[in-house]
Amino acid sequence: MPDLNRTIAGPGARTGAPPSEPLAVVSRNGHVESVHRGHVAVVDAAGRLLAWAGDPGVFVFPRSSFKPFQAVPIVESGVFARSRLGDEALALMAGSHGGTDRHAALANAILKRAGVDERALRCGTHTPYDEATAAALRSRLEAPSPLRHNCSGKHAGMLLMAQETGAPTDTYIDPTHPVQRRIFARFEELVGEPFVDPVPAIDGCSAPTPRMPLTTLARAFALLATARDHAGRPVEALATIRDAMRSYPENVAGEGRLDTILMRAVANAVSKAGAEGIHATGLIDRGVGIAVKIEDGSRRALGPAAVSTLAAFGVLDEPAREVLAAHAAGPLRNSAGLTVGGIRGVARLRKEEG
Amino acid sequence: MPDLNRTIAGPGARTGAPPSEPLAVVSRNGHVESVHRGHVAVVDAAGRLLAWAGDPGVFVFPRSSFKPFQAVPIVESGVFARSRLGDEALALMAGSHGGTDRHAALANAILKRAGVDERALRCGTHTPYDEATAAALRSRLEAPSPLRHNCSGKHAGMLLMAQETGAPTDTYIDPTHPVQRRIFARFEELVGEPFVDPVPAIDGCSAPTPRMPLTTLARAFALLATARDHAGRPVEALATIRDAMRSYPENVAGEGRLDTILMRAVANAVSKAGAEGIHATGLIDRGVGIAVKIEDGSRRALGPAAVSTLAAFGVLDEPAREVLAAHAAGPLRNSAGLTVGGIRGVARLRKEEG
Numbered sequence: 258m259p260d261l262n263r264t265i266a267g268p269g270a271r272t273g274a275p276p277s278e279p280l281a282v283v284s285r286n287g288h289v290e291s292v293h294r295g296h297v298a299v300v301d302a303a304g305r306l307l308a309w310a311g312d313p314g315v316f317v318f319p320r321s322s323f324k325p326f327q328a329v330p331i332v333e334s335g336v337f338a339r340s341r342l343g344d345e346a347l348a349l350m351a352g353s354h355g356g357t358d359r360h361a362a363l364a365n366a367i368l369k370r371a372g373v374d375e376r377a378l379r380c381g382t383h384t385p386y387d388e389a390t391a392a393a394l395r396s397r398l399e400a401p402s403p404l405r406h407n408c409s410g411k412h413a414g415m416l417l418m419a420q421e422t423g424a425p426t427d428t429y430i431d432p433t434h435p436v437q438r439r440i441f442a443r444f445e446e447l448v449g450e451p452f453v454d455p456v457p458a459i460d461g462c463s464a465p466t467p468r469m470p471l472t473t474l475a476r477a478f479a480l481l482a483t484a485r486d487h488a489g490r491p492v493e494a495l496a497t498i499r500d501a502m503r504s505y506p507e508n509v510a511g512e513g514r515l516d517t518i519l520m521r522a523v524a525n526a527v528s529k530a531g532a533e534g535i536h537a538t539g540l541i542d543r544g545v546g547i548a549v550k551i552e553d554g555s556r557r558a559l560g561p562a563a564v565s566t567l568a569a570f571g572v573l574d575e576p577a578r579e580v581l582a583a584h585a586a587g588p589l590r591n592s593a594g595l596t597v598g599g600i601r602g603v604a605r606l607r608k609e610e611g
Numbered sequence: 612m613p614d615l616n617r618t619i620a621g622p623g624a625r626t627g628a629p630p631s632e633p634l635a636v637v638s639r640n641g642h643v644e645s646v647h648r649g650h651v652a653v654v655d656a657a658g659r660l661l662a663w664a665g666d667p668g669v670f671v672f673p674r675s676s677f678k679p680f681q682a683v684p685i686v687e688s689g690v691f692a693r694s695r696l697g698d699e700a701l702a703l704m705a706g707s708h709g710g711t712d713r714h715a716a717l718a719n720a721i722l723k724r725a726g727v728d729e730r731a732l733r734c735g736t737h738t739p740y741d742e743a744t745a746a747a748l749r750s751r752l753e754a755p756s757p758l759r760h761n762c763s764g765k766h767a768g769m770l771l772m773a774q775e776t777g778a779p780t781d782t783y784i785d786p787t788h789p790v791q792r793r794i795f796a797r798f799e800e801l802v803g804e805p806f807v808d809p810v811p812a813i814d815g816c817s818a819p820t821p822r823m824p825l826t827t828l829a830r831a832f833a834l835l836a837t838a839r840d841h842a843g844r845p846v847e848a849l850a851t852i853r854d855a856m857r858s859y860p861e862n863v864a865g866e867g868r869l870d871t872i873l874m875r876a877v878a879n880a881v882s883k884a885g886a887e888g889i890h891a892t893g894l895i896d897r898g899v900g901i902a903v904k905i906e907d908g909s910r911r912a913l914g915p916a917a918v919s920t921l922a923a924f925g926v927l928d929e930p931a932r933e934v935l936a937a938h939a940a941g942p943l944r945n946s947a948g949l950t951v952g953g954i955r956g957v958a959r960l961r962k963e964e965g
Contacts, residue, residue, distance in 0.1 A: 274633045274646040282628070283887070283908060286812030288822055290672050291887050291908035292628040294648065318644050381947030395749065406946060458640030459951040468642055533637070533645050553907035554637060554645035592760060593735030597813040 275312035277552045278605070280562035283589065285598035293558035295534065295551040297566050297604060300475035302483045302544045308570060308606040314470045317550045318458060320531030322474065323466060324411050325351040325481055325498050326447070330439040331414050332494035336421040340370045344497075348505035349410030351498055353530065355511025356385025356405030363508070364404045367413035371420040378403040379430045380412045380462040387511050408462035410508070415464070432457050432465040441467065447495075448477055449487030461532055471548050474537055478546030482527055482539030499527045499539070515560050515584050522580040523572060528563075536563040540572065547572075549604075557600060560584035565602025629666035631906045632959070634916035637943065639952035647912035649888065649905040651920050651958060654829035656837045656898045662924060662960040668824045671904045672812060674885030676828065677820060678765050679705040679835055679852050680801070684793040685768050686848040690775040694724045698851075702859035703764030705852055707884065709865025710739025710759030717862070718758045721767035725774040732757040733784045734766045734816040741865050762816035764862070769818070786811050786819040795821065801849075802831055803841030815886050825902050828891055832900030836881055836893030853881045853893070869914050869938050876934040877926060882917075890917040894926065901926075903958075911954060914938035919956025 277294035284290060296311035306313055328350045331337045337347060346367055354360040368374055385391045385405045394401055403409060412429075415436050419426045424435040431437065444467070445451050452467050460466035480486060484496035502509050506520035509529065515536070519528045525541035534551025536559055549566050551558045564585035567573050573581065586601035631648035638644060650665035660667055682704045685691045691701060700721055708714040722728055739745045739759045748755055757763060766783075769790050773780045778789040785791065798821070799805050806821050814820035834840060838850035856863050860874035863883065869890070870882045879895035888905025890913055903920050905912045918939035921927050927935065940955035 274636070274643065274648075277646075277648075279628045285672055285820075286808065286810070286822070288670065288672075288808070288812070289628065291906060292631075293907050294628075294631075316642065318639055318642075379947065381945065383946045396752065398750065398752070408946075454640065454642070456640070458642070459945065459949060461945045461951070463945060463947045463949055466639075468640070552645060553647050553909055553912075555907055555909060558907075591735065591813065591815045591817055592737045592762075593733065593817045595813060595817055597815070 274552070275315050277311040280310065280549070280551060280565070280604045281558040281600055281602050283598065283600045285589065290598065293551050293553060293555055293562065295549060295558075295562060296471055297606060298471040298475040298548045299570060299606065300472050300479055300546050302476070302479040302485060302489070304476050304487065306472060306609065307545065308608040310566075310604055310606055311552070313472050315550060316453070316468050317471050317474060317535060318466055318468050318533065319474045319537070320460060320466060320533060320535050321353045321408070322529045322531035322535050322537040324353070325502065325527075325529060326444050326477060327411055327440050327464075328414060328498050329443050329447070329494050330436065331418045332497050333443070334418065334422065336418050339421070340417060342367060342370060344501035345505040345508055346410070347498060347501035348508035350414035351502050351529070352410055352509035353386070353407040354410060354508055355387030355390060355514065356401065356407060357387045357390045357511065360508065360511070361402065361404035361409070364409040364413045367410065367417055371413065371417040371426065373416055373420070373426055375402055375404050377416055377426055378406070378409060378412050380406040380408045380464075382406055386514070406462060408464070412462065412464070430464045437465050441465070444477070447480060447486045447492065448473055471550055475546040475548035478527070478537045478539035478548065479544055480546070482541045482546065483544045499541075502527050502529070515563065518580060518584065522577040523567070526572070530559060530563075534559055538563070538567065561586055561600050561602030562604055565604040566606070568602075569604050569606045628906070629669050631665040634664065634903070634905060634919070634958045635912040635954055635956050637952065637954045639943065644952060647905050647907060647909055647916065649903060649912075649916060650825055651901070651903050651960060652825040652829040653899060653901050653924060653960065654826050654833055656830070656833040656839060656843070658830050658841065660826060660963065661899065662962040664920075664958055664960055665906070667826050669904060670807070670822050671825050671828060671889060672820055672822050672887065673828050673891070674814060674820060674887060674889050675707045675762070676883045676885035676889050676891040678707070679856065679881075679883060680798045680831060681765055681794050681818075682768060682852050683797050683801070683848050684790065685772045686851050687797070688772065688776065690772050693775070694771060696721060696724060698855035699859040699862055700764070701852060701855035702862035704768035705856050705883070706764055706863035707740070707761040708764060708862055709741030709744060709868065710755065710761060711741045711744050711865065714862065714865070715756065715758035715763070718763040718767045721764065721771055725767065725771040725780065727770055727774070727780055729756055729758050731770055731780055732760070732763060732766050734760040734762045734818075736760055740868070760816060762818070766816065766818070784818045791819050795819070798831070801834055801840045801846065802827055825904055829900040829902035832881070832891045832893035832902065833898055834900070836879075836895045836900065837898045853895075856881050856883070869917065872934060872938065876931040877921070880926070884913060884917075888913055892917070892921065915940055915954055915956030916958055917956075919958040920960070923958050923960045
């Protein structure tokens with residue numbers, strides 16, 4: 258007999274992975290082929306857990322869903338107002354844009370205000386999320402500039418903040434840089450709890466990125482939606498950022514992408530996705546934040562999981578459901594273009610009894 | 612209060628997703644960011660379940676791990692021997708190749724024997740798996756031909772079988788085509804159990820693809836490794852296919868890819884990956900088959916999950932561990948090329964007591 262390892266105590270015993278629940282299912286020929294599990298937390302501005310799936314307290318890296326909060330200091334310092342850049346630039350700073358010519362030009366305009374150019378960006382490069390733009394670059398054999406990185410707006414904003422506050426611009430992504438310290442400290446003040454990690458992680462764009470319970474991310478979006486801090490005090494910068502995102506949803510993602518469509522379709526919603534299967538929504542009217550983590554980090558599951566979570570929470574009216582249908586479920590096509598199956602969201606929420 | 616949906620009975624209650632266990636973990640800054648769960652079945656040629664993780668009886672689509680069995684009829688009919696194509700072509704028929712110039716030329720050589728050309732292929736097209744080839748095509752603005760599809764060898768084999776047995780070549784991927792009927796019927800005979808679905812699904816390459824318990828896939832690889840059927844009767848074609856795959860592992864996947872490296876590194880192993888997180892290995896010396904399903908279908912988790920499963924079963928000696936290290940774990944790099952975390956396999960196996 259082979260030398261088998263000892264049995265383990267139960268699922269996740271070795272990795273500490275908490276129990277998750279199916280949020281999206283991939284099927285082929287009418288049968289389940291793959292399952293995307295995950296976690297959901299629905300929290301109000303006061304921090305009450307209203308509903309959940311899986312483990313709402315699971316620690317996550319919010320990744321790009323942290324962007325609206327990374328923009329807070331540039332607004333509160335007055336730097337953004339003095340720049341006269343306008344809300345479309347603020348939405349880009351809080352967004353993960355498609356890297357279109359328009360997005361890149363707007364990021365460049367922010368950089369100009371900071372007196373630098375794209376060589377100052379430390380975000381690196383990737384193929385633009387906007388498919389038509391990516392195809393155009395390919396056809397021109399053109400390597401994408403850092404301006405087309407989905408985070409270039411955020412980075413340009415950080416550079417502008419550094420320049421205008423007399424901080425160095427070459428080290429703006431260092432966790433000890435004044436801009437980063439201010440971003441992290443202000444978030445702790447807003448949510449009323451300190452970060453658990455003494456040193457932040459590094460994001461896909463090389464900026465520092467924190468880790469927090471999913472419930473904290475959900476609450477942060479309830480605070481963004483209601484423009485208040487954890488103690489209920491008004492925070493004008495949150496209203497400014499929220500309204501900029503809602504006014505220019507095409508700069509928060511891009512045409513055809515989830516957050517752009519979601520903010521157009523759902524009244525009073527502000528939303529932002531993040532890498533590795535993160536999605537967060539704030540509902541202004543209800544004063545609630547909804548955070549979703551796809552456990553396996555898959556991008557394909559994000560729309561179905563996020564939309565089915567919103568549906569499960571009763572957020573979507575019939576027109577919104579129709580507009581979001583293409584993100585709630587979709588066909589699985591093969592190499593020859595045939596539809597061979599599909600993906601659909603299956604999120605269900607539990608709520609506290611009584 | 613919002614109108615919440617009713618609670619569910621437990622994880623997976625709605626989708627019927629059976630309990631899975633962590634097989635690979637993605638970390639950032641030393642903390643878990645994402646978890647890939649899944650299922651493992653280790654079965655001997657007699658069908659005994661020796662070890663497992665998650666639900667070894669979960670139904671899966673073996674996808675490309677079915678390819679060695681799709682090649683059985685062309686060998687048993689004598690069509691392959693009469694073609695004088697050689698074992699490297701048989702390995703390509705059973706493989707998911709990288710679409711290199713050499714792979715494409717070999718697929719084309721099979722088509723020539725069938726008296727057809729690449730226009731007869733129904734697999735569609737995709738960017739070649741071999742990265743250097745993909746980059747070369749991009750730099751030439753060249754669209755990939757169907758010959759570069761990872762399944763072109765399998766399709767060419769099916770076309771050759773159709774041509775040589777007097778069946779139509781234009782409908783060779785129809786589930787009712789004689790070639791497909793023979794493939795499916797012969798597999799049922801080999802494993803001694805009928806397929807559960809009256810109509811097969813459609814694979815990524817448009818060929819019919821079956822669904823079966825993970826234990827059946829594992830047992831099929833035990834039978835492939837031992838070249839016997841479920842009743843212990845010798846099956847020469849299985850030995851021929853197994854040996855072709857082991858002799859030309861570069862045609863089963865490609866340089867740098869999992870199955871190629873695994874078959875070179877592990878004595879007496881025959882292995883084949885499949886889309887949506889499938890991997891199967893047969894061990895000739897032990898008469899055992901090992902099948903892995905990443906529940907969420909992620910490609911990035913496949914190497915770490917498969918290698919850590921083999922390690923957990925005690926299959927890997929120190930040299931094999933070293934060679935496979937790059938597939939067992941790897942760094943997570945961001946847009947700027949910085950290492951920001953990593954992925955590693957964490958599979959653990961349980962075994963029957965006593």
